[in-house]
Amino acid sequence: MSPARRAALPPGPVLVTGATGGVGVPLVLQLAKRGHHLVLSGRDRARLDQLSEQVRERGGSAVVRPADLRDATQVQQLVEQVLAADGVPAAVISLAGHSIHRPLADSLDRPHDLERLTGTNLLGPARLILGLLGPMGERGSGVVIAVTSATARIPNPGWAAYGASKAGLDAWLRAIRPEAARTGVRIAIIELPLVATAMAAPTYGSAPRGALSPEQAAALVLRALDRPLTLVSPAWARTGAVLSQAVPALAAHTTGIAGAWVTRLSRREVRR
Ligand SMILES: NC(=O)c1ccc[n+]([C@@H]2O[C@H](COP(=O)([O-])OP(=O)(O)OC[C@H]3O[C@@H](n4cnc5c(N)ncnc54)[C@H](OP(=O)(O)O)[C@@H]3O)[C@@H](O)[C@H]2O)c1
Incomplete structure (x- = not known):
């Protein structure tokens, strides 16, 4: 999109986690x-x-603010540092995430998987966003972009803890969105499909077939920054979410088969 047609951002830094x-x-x-x-x-x-x-x-300017999203104190410090030293953000891009692929049989003694993933993918981002929404709303403008997953709203065997953490963030953001919008802050959710990054590699290999490149995924985030969108999601994910509600048994059966098929296909590509 040409710079002239992009939605204008208010003054202030752009905060990127992950x-x-x-x-x-x-x-x-x-x-x-x-x-x-x-x-x-x-x-x-x-x-x-x-x-x-x-x-x-590249002629840009940046400060670094390390923080572990699983640590509430560090997230609070991040909020305070940003507001005190960098200013009220024009945009918050919540990209950090962690995933674990583990079937139920191997998860029975691992409730901590849920704690780890909800800490990184739900509680940490939510604490950060809560800390910044007030000042952004007082200014009356700004954008929050949160990256979830194309399977956040589609039950996906083997990804239960990851899906729960992303679905939790999704549900929370959708619920606060109307109130945030009344203060001038737009919340956009990006449901990414498979992307060829380190996150995908342990399950799908380093060059999974059909995956987006990191640059393509980054372009989707920029799209949500530039346009007044509230959801960026592949058509199959939107359809899958509807079917999961409308015909849950059939959708669960189909998702299980499709998930296994996608994993096999992706791995086959890597072995060549
Ligand atoms: N790759 C995919 O196939 C895929 C598909 C759907 C959705 N997504 C989502 O897309 C986003 C980006 O994923 P990616 O593929 O770029 O993953 P990635 O290459 O594994 O990068 C993850 C990023 O999150 C940060 N991070 C992880 N744990 C953190 C923690 N506890 N506190 C603070 N930062 C933490 C990492 O930085 P440090 O290690 O320095 O902390 C890193 O910058 C994630 O939200 C992911 O869930 C990815």
């Missing part, structure tokens, strides 16, 4: 070219420093 990840890096480098002041967050300080150097090489 900045150092597979999708995060190309996204940050695109944002840098646009001249936004960036606040880069993740846990790995060295990788954040490296990325902020790349931003500067």
